Amino acid sequence: MTAGDALLAGTPDDGLQALPALAAQGLTIRRLCERDMAWLPALYASTREDEMSRLPWPDAMKHGFLAQQCAAQHRHYVAVFADAEFYVVCDGDRPVGRFYLQPTPPLHRIIDIALLPGARGRGVGTALIVASQRRAYAQGCGMELHVFHSNADAARLYARHGFVGVEGDPAASHRLMRWNRPEPS
Secondary structure (H helix, E strand, O other): OOHHHHHHOOOOOOOOOOOHHHHOOOEEEEEOOHHHHHOHHHHHHHOOHHHHHOOOOOHHHHHHHHHHHHHHHHHHHHHHOOOOEEEEEEEOOEEEEEEEEEOOOOEEEEEEEEEOHHHOOOOHHHHHHHHHHHHHHHOOOEEEEEEEOOOHHHHHHHHHOOOEEOOOOOOOOEEEEEEOOOOOO
């Protein structure tokens, strides 16, 4: 187990065997810290590029709006998920993503996985999901998460890892998905 693995792990036996897939790419995981507040708005903005490209706002207005939304989202996550674990995925010393997990029985919750465009499509999300599933499985727990209805790529990723949509309000912005503890792959 690498130092990055230990940050997600309560003990070496909590089912985080998938993280060597990150180490093989030179990626590590560490706890979110105060200095990360400076780059989080850029990460947040990268997840909203398509949506923002359709708005006729000046760039300065878009940047201000996204910075405000990022700060509000972060305050919400810290307040609502006070017992969560907040991680940063790094490529060397450079942050390339975030991973927020609430490992609370009976259902662990993936709060957020967000990666900069250059880190997407490299198996990072898969490694984080599988590691989290192994941890939940070892603790006798299932998992849940919410995904934007419009984020079909993320929904397909979660479905590939056994998450199933739960009936809910079709007018809601997010869809609840749940993994009911089959042994992770």
